[in-house]
Amino acid sequence: MLTIVQTALEAxxxxxxxxxxxxxxYTILDIADLTTDGAFTLGCAVSATVCxxxxxxxxxxxxxxxxxxxxxxxxxxxxxxxVPSILAGIITNFGLYSVNLTVMGSANVNxxxxxxxxxxxxxxxxxxxxxxxxxxxxxxxxxxxxxxLFLGTRLGLSIRATGDNTDMVRASSINPVFTITVGLCLxxxxxxxxxxxxxxYQKSADMNLGTGMVVLGLASLIIGQSVISRGKSGILRGVVxxxxxxxxxxxxxxxxxKFNVTTYLKLITAVIVALAIAAPALKDYFLLQRxxxxxxxxxxxxxx
Amino acid sequence: xxxxxxxxxxxxxxxxxxxxxxxDVDLRLERGDFITIVGSNGAGKSTLxxxxxxxxxxxxxxxVLDGEDITFQPEYRRSREIxxxxxxxxxxxxxxMTIEENLALAYLRAVKHQRAFFxxxxxxxxxxxxxxxxxxxxxxxxRMRQPVGLLSGGQRxxxxxxxxxxxxxKLLLLDEHTAALDPGTAEKVLALTKDIVARQNIxxxxxxxxxxxxxxxxxxxxxxxxxxxxxxxxxxxxxxxTVEDLLSRFRAGxxxxxxxDRILLS
Numbered sequence: 001m002l003t004i005v006q007t008a009l010e011a012x013x014x015x016x017x018x019x020x021x022x023x024x025x026y027t028i029l030d031i032a033d034l035t036t037d038g039a040f041t042l043g044c045a046v047s048a049t050v051c052x053x054x055x056x057x058x059x060x061x062x063x064x065x066x067x068x069x070x071x072x073x074x075x076x077x078x079x080x081x082x083v084p085s086i087l088a089g090i091i092t093n094f095g096l097y098s099v100n101l102t103v104m105g106s107a108n109v110n111x112x113x114x115x116x117x118x119x120x121x122x123x124x125x126x127x128x129x130x131x132x133x134x135x136x137x138x139x140x141x142x143x144x145x146x147x148x149l150f151l152g153t154r155l156g157l158s159i160r161a162t163g164d165n166t167d168m169v170r171a172s173s174i175n176p177v178f179t180i181t182v183g184l185c186l187x188x189x190x191x192x193x194x195x196x197x198x199x200x201y202q203k204s205a206d207m208n209l210g211t212g213m214v215v216l217g218l219a220s221l222i223i224g225q226s227v228i229s230r231g232k233s234g235i236l237r238g239v240v241x242x243x244x245x246x247x248x249x250x251x252x253x254x255x256x257x258k259f260n261v262t263t264y265l266k267l268i269t270a271v272i273v274a275l276a277i278a279a280p281a282l283k284d285y286f287l288l289q290r291x292x293x294x295x296x297x298x299x300x301x302x303x304x
Numbered sequence: 305x306x307x308x309x310x311x312x313x314x315x316x317x318x319x320x321x322x323x324x325x326x327x328d329v330d331l332r333l334e335r336g337d338f339i340t341i342v343g344s345n346g347a348g349k350s351t352l353x354x355x356x357x358x359x360x361x362x363x364x365x366x367x368v369l370d371g372e373d374i375t376f377q378p379e380y381r382r383s384r385e386i387x388x389x390x391x392x393x394x395x396x397x398x399x400x401m402t403i404e405e406n407l408a409l410a411y412l413r414a415v416k417h418q419r420a421f422f423x424x425x426x427x428x429x430x431x432x433x434x435x436x437x438x439x440x441x442x443x444x445x446x447r448m449r450q451p452v453g454l455l456s457g458g459q460r461x462x463x464x465x466x467x468x469x470x471x472x473x474k475l476l477l478l479d480e481h482t483a484a485l486d487p488g489t490a491e492k493v494l495a496l497t498k499d500i501v502a503r504q505n506i507x508x509x510x511x512x513x514x515x516x517x518x519x520x521x522x523x524x525x526x527x528x529x530x531x532x533x534x535x536x537x538x539x540x541x542x543x544x545x546t547v548e549d550l551l552s553r554f555r556a557g558x559x560x561x562x563x564x565d566r567i568l569l570s
Contacts, residue, residue, distance in 0.1 A: 173383035
């Protein structure tokens with residue numbers, strides 16, 4: 001039982017980075033960035049490859065750089081070349097498959113003989129069996145703190161304004177091309193960092209690790225926002241909500257695993273995400289139907 | 305301060321929808337000028353503002369701001385020196401960011417040192433924001449941590465005005481910025497505008513459809529028609545001018561009656 005809880009927490013913390021990336025690109029910049037899946041695998045691939053050369057710590061910044069580069073391509077396509085933003089992500093994501101395969105050299109790589117940041121901490125004997133959670137938490141906490149601080153700077157505020165009011169941005173000396181580019185680079189760097197940690201965490205990387213990551217990230221984001229934010233803004237609240245959402249999602253996943261219903265998990269996740277995003281439209285629809293019914297029954301009563 | 309020479313703009317050239325929005329416009333503003341602009345429907349008032357602020361590049365002519373040729377500068381670069389307010393109060397502020405964050409964004413625009421991107425506002429800056437907000441007389445200084453989306457249109461427009469002028473711009477463009485507000489609020493925002501522009505000695509262009517405001521505010525009045533400036537009245541000539549005088553002068557200049565379905569004559 002303890003192992004299950006531990007695994008869920010570890011995965012929740014590591015995958016929280018993907019949700020944080022989507023918090024930046026989807027919630028703040030208002031861009032559905034479909035580079036996410038490919039950037040995650042890219043992070044895995046780079047991390048695994050660098051680990052094999054014996055530099056597990058260096059693997060993390062390298063993976064982030066690679067992720068940022070992927071984000072840059074998507075941003076360049078949509079800001080400079082006029083490719084619609086969703087399509088820009090799809091194109092980059094598609095191309096990344098070849099890149100990832102080239103980086104890894106084969107469809108999967110295992111790191112059983114290499115050091116990872118987790119094994120390095122394990123050797124020190126610090127934190128015992130909780131060492132993996134400790135490492136992941138330290139990394140994710142650092143990212144959260146930096147992200148919150150960053151979003152209060154001039155550049156961070158500019159990025160937030162870009163997603164909030166384009167008219168205002170154009171009138172207030174912010175170059176949206178620049179802010180969107182920085183935003184997408186940062187988001188994909190975070191996604192790649194998540195992938196990098198996962199590769200080292202499970203001591204292997206393969207081409208399919210990133211599949212569906214964007215939906216999983218959105219699910220965590222939405223769960224977190226409905227539990228904690230409830231429509232309120234505020235960056236700190238938002239970041240905390242995202243991490244909590246990721247932990248909750250992984251807890252659900254663990255339960256699904258326990259009861260052997262993982263076959264349906266993706267469908268259930270898809271339905272949750274679709275319903276959550278559709279919620280405002282559905283609410284409007286049902287409110288209108290109720291008004292219509294009320295008005296019709298009143299008219300009928302009037303006719304009698 | 306601002307010098308437009310031979311600025312022209314044609315939309316949809318070579319098609320049936322071709323429209324000459326600006327034709328060979330020359331305009332010269334001195335530092336501290338406060339110019340009001342009135343004109344008929346589609347006279348090119350907003351187009352003039354868009355050409356100055358860089359929403360599009362002029363087809364011909366040059367625009368020089370404070371000695372710097374900005375004719376081919378992109379919009380976001382010009383926005384460092386040109387403050388803008390639109391008719392729609394929703395356009396000037398970010399609704400999901402707090403009052404404080406909106407002000408911080410406007411304020412940090414002026415930071416020019418090396419680490420400017422990562423500059424943040426400190427306690428003194430926040431005290432300064434609070435003081436500036438209290439000058440608006442709307443009680444916003446006690447709501448600094450609330451999202452701007454919760455404010456009324458008038459409050460948002462006043463906040464936008466503050467954001468545009470907190471770091472004094474070289475030029476302030478006001479495009480009917482009180483037209484969407486109820487009369488009482490409009491008057492208040494207009495009074496604030498007058499006050500701030502005078503206090504900071506900002507060079508300012510204001511489009512209005514209120515003829516009385518056009519004559520009362522500022523030191524010079526322009527009338528536009530069909531992409532041209534047909535009337536430019538300032539100095540002694542403008543003093544004692546009535547709305548009727550202005551309309552007859554317009555008729556003489558443009559060769560037709562002022563035709564604007566939103567114009568307010570009193």
